[in-house]
Amino acid sequence: MEPTIIPMKKLIISIILCLFLFPVFAQDAKNILEKVDRNMSSKNRIMESSMTIHGKRSSRTLTSKTWSEGMDKSFSEYLSPAADKGTKMLKLEGQLWIYSPTTDRIIQISGHMLRQSVMGSDLSYEDMMDDRKLTDLYNAKVIKEEKLGDRNTYVLQLTAKVDNVAYFSQKVWIDTERYIPLQQEMYAKSNQLLKRTELKDVKQIQGRWFPTTIVYKDMLKQGNGTEFKMTSILFDQKIPEYIFSKAALKQ
Amino acid sequence: MLAFKLAFKNLVGAGLRTWLNVSVLSFAFVVIVFYNGMLDGWNRQGRSDTKAWETGNGQYWHPLYDRYDPFSLQDAHAVVTGEAAKLTKENQITPILITQATAYPQGRMLNVMLKGIDPNQKILMIPSGSLKAQNGEIPALIGKRMAESTHLQKGDHVLVRWRDVNGTFDAREILITEIFSSNVPTIDVSQIYVPLSSLQEMTGMKDEATFLVANGTLNNTEIKGWTFKDSKFLLKDFDEMIDTKKGGSRIIYLLLLSIALLAIFDTQVLSIFRRQKEIGTYIALGMTRSRVIRLFTVEGSMHSILALILGSLYGIPLMLLINKYGIPMPKSADQAGIAISEKIIPFYSLGMLVSTVLLVVISATIVSYFPTRRISKMKPTDALKGKIQ
Secondary structure, three states: OOOOOOOHHHHHHHHHHHHHHHHHHHHHHHHHHHHHHHHHOOOEEEEEEEEEEEOOOOEEEEEEEEEEEOOOEEEEEEEEOOOOOOOEEEEEOOEEEEEEOOOOEEEEEOHHHHHOEOOOOOOEHHHHHOOOOHHHHEEEEEEEEEEEOOEEEEEEEEEEOOOOOOOOEEEEEEEOOOOOEEEEEEEOOOOOEEEEEEEEEEEEEOOEEEEEEEEEEEOOOOOOEEEEEEEEEEEOOOOOHHHHOHHHHHO | OHHHHHHHHHHHHHOHHHHHHHHHHHHHHHHHHHHHHHHHHHHHHHHHHHHHHHHOOOEEEOOOOOOOOHHHHHOOOEEOOHHHHHHHHOOOEEEEEEEEEEEEHHHOOEEEEEEEEOOOOOOOOOOHHHOOOEOOEEEEEEEHHHHHHHOOOOOOEEEEEEEOOOOOEEEEEEEEEEEEOOOOHHHOOOEEEEEHHHHHHHHOOOOEEOEEEEOOOOOOOOOOOOEEEOHHHHOHHHHHHHHHHHHHHHHHHHHHHHHHHHHHHHHHHHHHHHOHHHHHHHHHOOOOHHHHHHHHHHHHHHHHHHHHHHHHHHHHHHHHHHHHHOEEOOHHHHHHOOOOOOEEOOOOOHHHHHHHHHHHHHHHHHHHHHHHHHHHHOOHHHHHHOOOO
C-alpha cells in the first residue's frame, strides 16, 4: 500500500487556520460562559421544586421551597414527604447547616461530610455548595457546534486550571441563541464519564430563558438519576434578611 | 486421714444418692472446662490470626488516623521518610496507604476502602505477591467475603472511583488478580488491595502512607511523626468481645454449678438429720464437735473429688476427640466482624484447669460446711437418743 502524502500547501493552510481559529474559539468560550452566567444568575430567587430520586427498584419524590440570594446564600425547606417535612438547609458563605425536626437539632455539614449525598440523591452537598464560577476553575474552549435535540449548541470543553476541583474536565452544551446550558458532562482525570446533567423544559420566565427541569445522573451506577423540577420560580423578589440566618432554621 | 476414710466409706455406702450428686457436679465441671477451653482456643486463634493478617506486631499510625472514622483518611497520610523509610527498606515495617473509594460491580454502588500494600512485603499474610501489573492494568486483591458480596471473580474487571489528594475525582477499571481467604473479616469486607505505588500514583500521594505495620523485631522503637500502637491497643476490640463472651458463659455455668451444689447441700442437711445417733456416738466416744463437723464437711466435699474423677473419665476422651476434629463454626459466625476460623480448637491451659478444680472443690466444701454447723449446737445425749433437735 502506498503511504498517503498530504500536499505541503494543504498542510500549511491547515496549520495557519488552526493557529488563527484556536484563539477565536478560546475567546468565544469565555464570552459564552459569561453570557450564560448573566442569563442564569439573578439578584435573588424564590423557587418551589420537586426532586425525584429514581432508584434501582423504586423512586421517591421530595418537594421543597428555596430562597436564594446570589451564589452564596440559600435557604431550603422540605415540604414533603412526611418523613422529611420540616427539614431545613441553610447555606451561608461556604458553610452549610441542616435542621432536622425529628431531632430538633441543627448540625453543620463540613469537611468530608460535604461529599455525602443530599437526601439520597445523585447530588452531593459539595455539588450543591460549589459556588465558584466555571471561568475561575476551568480553561474553556469551544470544540464544536452540535445539534442537541432541536437546538443548536456550542460544545465547550472545560479543563481544570486549579487543583481543588471535583471534576478534572467537563463538557457543556450551550444553546447558541438563548445562552443556557442544555447538557453537562463531568469527567474524571482518566477521562471516564462520571456524571451527566440534562437541563430541559426551557421556559421564558420574567423575560429570561430558564431550564425548569434538571436531571442529574451518576453514570457509573444503575438507576435513572435524580430529576429536579422547578414548579414555580420568581426572580428578584424581596427576601427578608432573617431567612438567611441560623435562627430561621428552627422556626 | 481417718476423716477421709470414714467420709469415703459413708459416701460409697450412700449409693445412688451419692452418684447422682457426683454425676451432676461432674457434668458442671466438664461443661466449665469445655466452655472456657473453647473461648481460650478462640482467643488464641483469633489473636494470632489478627496479628498475622492485620495488626502485625504493632503499628505506627499517622497522628490523624482514626480506624473508626473513615473521614480521617483524607488527612491522615504522610511521606515515609528518614527512619521510617530505612526500616521499610530493611523489611521491618511495611507501609499501608488507605483511601475511600466507590466500586461499581455490575452497576451497583459500593463504598470500599482502597488499600495500597507493597507487593513484596512479608510482614502480613495478605498474599500481596499476586499484585503483579498486567498490560498497564491496576492489579487488585480481594478477600472471599468481598468476592461473595460483589460476585467478583478472579480475572474480572471492576470500575472504581476515588478522589485524589486535592479532592478531584478519578475512575479506572481494576483487574482482580487474586481472591484470598482469611479468618479475619476486618481485612476483607469492603476492601480492595492494590499495589502501594499504584495507589500513591492514583491519589497523588507520592511515597505516602496512612500507617506502618511492624514486624516482631522492632519492640516499640519510636519513629518521628508516627504514633506507635501496640498489640494490646490494636486487639482491644477482640479482647473486649472475648471478655463479654466469658461473662455470658460464666452465668450459664454458675447456674449449672448452683444446681449441683444445691443437691450436695440438700444431701448434707438430710445426712445430719438422719444420722443424729451417729453424731451422738462420735461425740460420746470422745470426738470433739469441730472434728465431727470436719468429718461431715469432708464427706460433702468428697463429692467434688469424686466428680473430678468421674468428669475426667468421660471428659478427657471427649475433649481429646473435640481437639482432634475441632468445633465447626457456622458460616455466618464471622459476620460480626470478629476473627473466627471455620473450626475452633479448644485450648485448656493449666491455669484454667487448676482454677476450675479449685472452684468446684472450694464451692462444694463451702456448701457442705454450712449445714454441719448445726452439729455444734447438738446435745450428745439427745443425739444418742435420736431426739430430733
